[in-house]
Amino acid sequence: MDNTKRMGEVIETSTTEFVAQCYDLYQFPPLGSLVKTTDLPVELYGIVYNATTASIEPGRRPIARGKDEVSEKGIYETSPQLSQLLRSEFSVIVTGYRKNENIYHYLPPQPAHIHGFVHLCSAEEIKTFSQSFGFLTILINAHLSIPTDELISASLRKVSEVYEDPHSFLLAAGRKLAMLLSGDLNQLQSILRKIKR
C-alpha cells in the first residue's frame, strides 16, 4: 500500500460516516476529496466533508501564545509540544463501498473499524468510482453540518480534476443534478455556479 497517500486513522465510526485523525497536524485531505478505508474485505469510499483541529483534551482549550512572535510559524517552533497537544481530524460521509472488485454506490453492510487506515483515492480509483453519479444522491440527502451545495460542488470540482476533459464530466454531473434537484432550482443553480470552470 502506498503510504504517501495515507491520511489518517478512523477514531469514530458509524454506518453513514466516520471521523479520522490525521497523523500530522493540519495534514487533512482537501474538502470534497474521495477517500477510502483499507485492509478489510470491504473497502469503504467516502467524501471528506469537514475538518477540525482542537486540543486533545476536551476541557483544555488552547491559549494565545504569539504576543512576542513575529510569525505563526515561530509559535510552533518555540513551543514544539503543540503538535502533540493539538490534533487534526476530518469527517467523511460514506458514499459507497467496494467488495470483490465491484463498486456499490450505496451504504455498506457494516461501518468502518476504529483504527482503520484512511487513504486518498488515486486518480484511477476516482475515475472508476465516478462512472456513476449514485454518490450525488447520498450527498443531496445527507444532513451534515456543512451546506449540501458547498459539499457537492467541492466534491465535483475535486473529482473533475482527474479527468482529461473536466468540462464534459461537470456537464454530465450538472445534468444529473438537474434531474435530482428538479424540485429545488435555487440549490441547483447555486451548485452549478460553483462548479462551472
Next chain:
Amino acid sequence: MTEGNNLNKLGIVVSGSLNKGIEVRLDSATSIEDMVVGRYVTIQGNKRRFLGMITDISLGVVDQRLTLTPPDISDEFIADVMVGTSTYGSLHVSPYLNIGGNIDQILEGPQPVKTIPPHFATVNMASEEDMELVFGKEDDKRFSIGNPLDMETKLCINLEEFVKRSNGVFGKSGTGKTYFTRLLLIGMLQKSKAVNLIFDMHNEYGWMGTREDGPPVKGLKQLFRSNVAVFTLDEENSRRRGVSTDAVVRIGYEEIEPGDIALLQDTLHLTSLATEAVYSLRRIFGRKWLEKTLNLSDPEETKKILESSGIHEGTLQNLQRGLNTLNRMPFIETSPPTKTVEEILNYLDRGVNVVLEFGRYRDITAYILVANLLSRRIYAQ
C-alpha cells in the same frame, strides 16, 4: 454518464393516446430546431414497431418557476446543463402504421395502428428502409409522388387503390397543393384506368398551370392531348388565355332541377319555405318551371298560382331574387344548342378525361351549381 450511441435516437415516449397522438420527450442531445413537422419517426415498442409523423413541436419545463425566473443563460455552462434537463423539447407524434415486430407481423406488411407503444419506448428517425417498407418501390402500379422531408426515399402510392377511395389534398397556402394535385392527376392518367372529371375553378389544370416561383408548367391538355378534353364555362376567357377548348358549357333552364336549387339554398339566401316552394312550382309549371317562375308578372295569374300552391307572396319574392342570381350567369340559356351534360358523359365514357374550366366565374354559386348539376347527373346514370 454517456448517452445512447444511437445517432438517430430522438427521445422517449412519455404519454399519449391512440386518438390524440403520442407525446415524446426529446433527449437533451437532440436539438429542437432540427425537428420538423411532417417528418416520419419510428417508435420501438416491446412487441412491434410503429411508424408515425411529427405533428407538433413544443417546449416544456419541469418546474413552472423556471418560466417566471429564467436561469442566467448568459452563463454557457448553466445553459448547457438546464437545456434538455430542467427544460426540454417535446414532440407530438401521430402513430399511423405498425411496421415489423414478430414474423407474422412482418409477413402481413404495414398495418394501421390499433394500439400505442408503451411508456419510455425509444423514438428514432425513420430510416430510408422503413419508408421503403411502407411506400414500396416504383413499379407499374406505384407512382412516385416525391420524397419525405429531408430524405432520399421515393414516396410511391398505388394509384389503383388510391382512386378507389375519397381523397383530399390539404395544406397551408403556398405549400404546393395545386402542384401536387396536378402530379396526382398526371399519375392517374399514366398508370390507372380511372377517368377524371376535373372542376377547375381557377383554370390551373387544363392547359397551363401556375407556379409560385418559376415559369408556368404544362397542364394536362398539353401533356396528354388525345386523352384530355377541356370544357369551358367562359369561352372568351379561355380564348384570351390561348387555351384550345373542346366545347363550351351551356346549361339550359330546363336542365336545372329543384334538387339543384335545394343545394344552393345558403348561397342564394333562400328560406327553407322558398326551397319547398320550388318543388310546388315544378309540379305546376312542369319542365320550364324556372323560366316561368322568373317571368311571373301578371298579378292576377300570380295570385291564382300562389293560392293554388299555398305559397306566401314573400316566399315567392325571396325565391325570385335568388333565381335571378342564376339568371345573370351567361352560361345559363333558354335553349342551348347542345346538351353539355350528355357531351361530358360521352367523353368520360370514351375514357377521355374532362377538365371543366370556370373562366371568370369564380364565385361559389357558379361552382356549386355546375359541380352539383354534373355530379348528380353522372351519379344518376
